[in-house]
Amino acid sequence: MARLPYVDPETAPEVVRQVFAGLSGRLNIFGIVAHAPTLFGPLVALGDAVLVQQVLDARLRELAILRVARLSPARYVWAHHVQIALDAGVAREQIEALERGEFEVPCFDESEQLVLRFTTEVLRDVRATDLTFAAMVQRFTAREVLELLVTIGLYMTLARIMETTDVDLEPALAETA
Missing domain, CATH: 1.10.8 (Helicase, Ruva Protein; domain 3)
Known part of the structure; x- marks a missing residue:
């Protein structure tokens, strides 16, 4: 409640x-x-x-959101974004890996692993390492990097609001969670 x-x-x-x-x-x-x-x-x-x-690929956005949801942790974000991620083209195997806390596994390509590493570093350490950041700006445009940062920040904020206030899952999602 x-x-x-x-x-x-x-x-x-x-x-x-x-x-x-x-x-x-x-x-x-x-x-x-x-x-x-x-x-x-x-x-x-x-x-x-x-x-x-955003111009950031929806699959990458959703992988980042699910990573934030797992690390925060934020059950409400996770419950809402699993289906959104599937609809965006994220594979069930990738969602299961994220649920286990894994992202450096073969089901993720190099770009996906980079986005997940970047998300992890920003979430845990506030700042991505120089190595990870350099890889991000080499692979993605400045706009995509900033969009990813805003996505991570927004979902970190939402996770804290949801968990601190104990936002209830809507009945349809609560049945499947």
Whole structure:
């Protein structure tokens, strides 16, 4: 059970109601973040930018998000992003490897392993090593590197919000988790 009540869009301030009206679904995370009306809209917009407007390959984005979810740990992020990752072309074998905490295994190609190593270093150490960063800028554009950093940062933030407030999984996901 969540440690904060979920904001009811019907009784929320107008700015919050407007953001809720623009959402395609009612995820529990939105009901928690809506407690901060000045952050709610920008956070939703950032999430939209990360999920649908980046040039970074969606498979790589989802691998990074799942790595953040496992290392944080964040069960809500993991539960939501397994299917998104599958839809983006991530193989079930890769998801199972990430679930075990493995990423330097043959089911990941060099680019995927690099993104996962970069994600791990940024998450654990704040800063990627010079070696990893040099490999990233050699393989990816500056835009892709920054998009990946923002993705990692956003999901680190969301993981902390979700875990600290005990956001409940939606019933359909709770049955499969």
